[in-house]
Amino acid sequence: MAEYNYNLKMSVQRGSGEDISMVNYEVEVDSKMVVLDALHKIQTDEAPDLSIRWNCKAGKCGSCSAEINGKPKLLCMSKLSDFSETEVMVVKPMHTFPLIKDLVTDVSWNYLVNKKIKPFSPPDNFKDDPKMMQQEVDRVQEFRKCIECFLCQDVCHVLRSHQRFDVFAGPRFMVRLASLEMHPLDTEDRIPEIKNVFGSGLCNITKCCTEVCPESIPITDEAIIPLKERVVDRYYDPLKWIVRKIFG
Amino acid sequence: MSEEKLIHKEYDVLVIGAGGTGLRAAIAAAQDKELKIGIISKTLLGKAHTVMAEGGVAGSFGNVNPNDNWKVHFRDTFKGSYWHGNWRLAKILVDEAPERILELERWGAVWDRTPEGKILQRNFGGHAYPRLAHIGDRTGLELIRTLEEHIIHEDNIDLNMETTITKLLVKDNKILGAFGFDRVTGQLIVFKAKTVIMATGGLGKLFTITSNSWEGTGDGYSLAFEAGAELIDMEFIQFHPTGMAYPPNVAGTLVTEGVRGEGAYLKNSEGERFMFNYIPEKFSKDYADTEEEANRWLEGDENARKPPELLTRDVVAAAIRSEVAAGRGSPHGAAWLDIACVRDADYIKKKLPSMYHQMKTLSKLDITKEAFEVAPTAHHAMGGMRYKWDTNETNISGLYAAGEAAGGVHGGNRLGGNALADIIVFGKRAGDAAAIAAKTKSFEDIPQNLIDEAIEVTLAPFKEENTENPYLLHEELRDMMTVEYGFSTEESLTKAKKILEEMKVRASKCGTSGDRAYNPGWDQALSMKHVVQVALLTIESSLMRKESRGGHARGDYLETDTSIQDILYVQKRGPNGEIVVHEEILEPVSEELLKVLAEFKDDGYQYHGKK
């Protein structure tokens, strides 16, 4: 698309607590800009106190997560040329997390969940001979691409619609758990927690996390489903189940 | 003022900054379980600018080329610093980096591997051998994630996320704590601390075209300067040669040196691979002068010399500028970088995934198929707070510094990969030293007048008479710095200084609207003071150094002047807030290390210009 200027109509959620409203702005933009640029223009010209959380503006830090026209996205990686020039663009904060103000939400729950995950535990002899092959770390490295934007947490209906924060860790931490469980040198066993605390069974594979991931991590196919399969190994083998039922 | 409700927090060690340096320092200090450590983060945990580091972290394992060892790394680092770095620090850096890298692996970092299963190392500008441990092109992210995952399990570390520091509380040249506010609630906080570590990062946001993220407003330099700390080498700012040149709103975003490390080369608008024309004499022994030899090197021929695209960053950046100035630039005033003609698509996607993704999303370009435009972008400040080489303590008792906020390791120019090494090596050292010192100290009462001053400073942007728009002022300053510093002469620097003096007054009048809770205008208004102050420090020392050396390029003194190689310009706050500069001479390199340097006598250029 060619570069040219036009006026973009934006409807941005403002306020906090009970006092929330959609405020309309008209911003002169060019089609090469990203949504975050347009919001910065609003900050500069009209509303210096418009709250946005942002940092690197290169899709690497995962700070500027929000919902554009109802879809969870990074503001800095959403090009205006991908949106209609005539329709009003609706920008809202992430829906799932408690609102702080305007487009900023309180994502601290995620850090608390992360803390509950048992850390990487290398074998005792790791210091002397830290050897791993590329073919086995490939999978782990893919998970570690995660920039913790928490868009997957935002879109996951178990958290978003069912609010099961108490029993489900969310896709982000399924990815983290997968990266630890599949680490070739990790010695810790996290399968019981994956089933009973982090709630792998609550995911019903509707795959929205994978759809929104800005790093294109195949969250469902490579992290959650393999973890579910590992849980199946341990807990849902019908033969083992019968044996357990009979012999206690 | 005293009617303000303040929150009081006490930490044995307060770490300001939650990038790689800050987190590593906090972990080090937290090993003493009797101490309570506080981390101040301007953003959320794990979002700091460190995530933007891409190419790798330097450590001389010799996994790829067994000839590598600390001596070569030391030579490369010291030579790369234009013999202006602090050799003691450089020595510590190269000694400790490998162990710090292995330690990260034990904490869960997953580096790329060699076929034997060891840590894979990559070529980078200025490094004689493949030396950079990496994870594709997102090494910084891996580093910060590993530290983050480690830190959440340290129970004696307290995280203050989204907190801004507005003043360091110093009395009689002794640190007592810091003052700031919680951005989420807007509540003012007094941090009482026995020791404070400045891990506040860099200053890229002085310029329009920069690879740095939002935080890079140089707060740390300015806070420390205000508190009376000494700053050195502020004239040396590294421009990374390859930032994205297009489209304008993302111009400056980093294109990792790893792209060139993987074999990509630079072309001008005539399709000429121009770097062969820009090999400085001091490097002529190390770099290939024909395309044929460069290609042999890429194929793994050990006898071939490296392609000139892997010269140090200052040289490559200058070459691109010079090509553009000669009218051989790309449509957007840049050079072409081509990886597609050297590597196949699968390899590129595997080794440079975030570059592929970034160019695809932001420029709608497929780097596996076509060349793309790159131009120099403000990247790293070599200078910063001066600290004692053995303890990382600044001239203020109890105030420590490490990482980009500190100066000395990298001298006139930093090698790629040495910054990540710097932050984990000196982060740990600062944390260790601050923890030991904190054990011997006790908390001291903070005088009320210091707190009142801090409140006054912090709340100034809400005063009705303060109506200057901080966002516009910032834009203006960045544009000005880009022009006047970019091509700096006595005249332009003097002009910049004059403008900055005016801006300093305007910065103090920056205001915002709305209330205190999560008000970015408030933060922006406060950081404008820092930005202007740091710009002044940079300009002032640039005026002093009448030569070109590494990251310091003077249009009116194009040559490197060996006679001022060892001169250090130390800046400090005068009684009225003015900058006072004095000259010091760098400590001469020890006999032992001179012998090490002598082992590389085929260099052509030696320390102090001796042949």
Place this chain on the structure above:
Amino acid sequence: MAEMITLPTVDHGEFKHSRNDRWWVRPLLQAVAITGFIFYSLWVIFLESDNYKVEGTHYISPFYSPDLELGFWPIEGFSPALLLIWIPLGFRYTCYYARKVYHRAFLADPPACAVSELRKVNHKYKGENKLVFIVSNLHRYFFYLAFVLMIVHIIDFFLAMKFEDGIGFGLGTLLLGFDALFLALYVLSCHSCKHVVGGGLDCFSCNTAVNARYKSWKFVKKLNENHHKFFWLSLLSLIVADIYIKLLINDVISLEFDRWI
């Protein structure tokens, strides 16, 4: 073990969303397609239980494969299809991709990304931890059975090259070949298959046997990326083969037309 943390509730329900695209189109189409398939299958199984073999050939409707011809079955009018139909049915019901489709299209849980459910939040959601969805955990075992069924369908394809007058090849052979091919791709690209061949391992370099499993895992992983396509293609090829065989049985298409070789 660690305990989780709760967060305050945000209001939901009534398909609340801010999307401006036609998010309901895909789930609607999928619901229509699957409903159509279910009705077609019911018709084939219960009302067409005598019409599944083509005289003079070894063509057999894939619904009725393999041709067991049990002489001893006592119940009059029992469709032979019911003997084994529970295998593909169970396999598809517990399939990871199918779970996405029916949770979105039929149960609207969620109907689409970032669109809320019809119901208000009640904190009772259990996902696949409780009946009936807990059955999905048996996918692995349905996979083993489906693997056998896959071999049967491949055999059927080879049998379909046998005619009364010897070896040949007809359009029917080809269509049964497609059925076998897409079923095989669907079964082999299954997530459980991926786990069994190598996904369950952490170390891919520990010994040579493991290396073979690593390679098969890489292969299945590639196939698995297209699992959803194979899901639909295998359904489609199944129906097409069945319809074609019905057309042959009812002489709408003649055997002369069918035979190529």
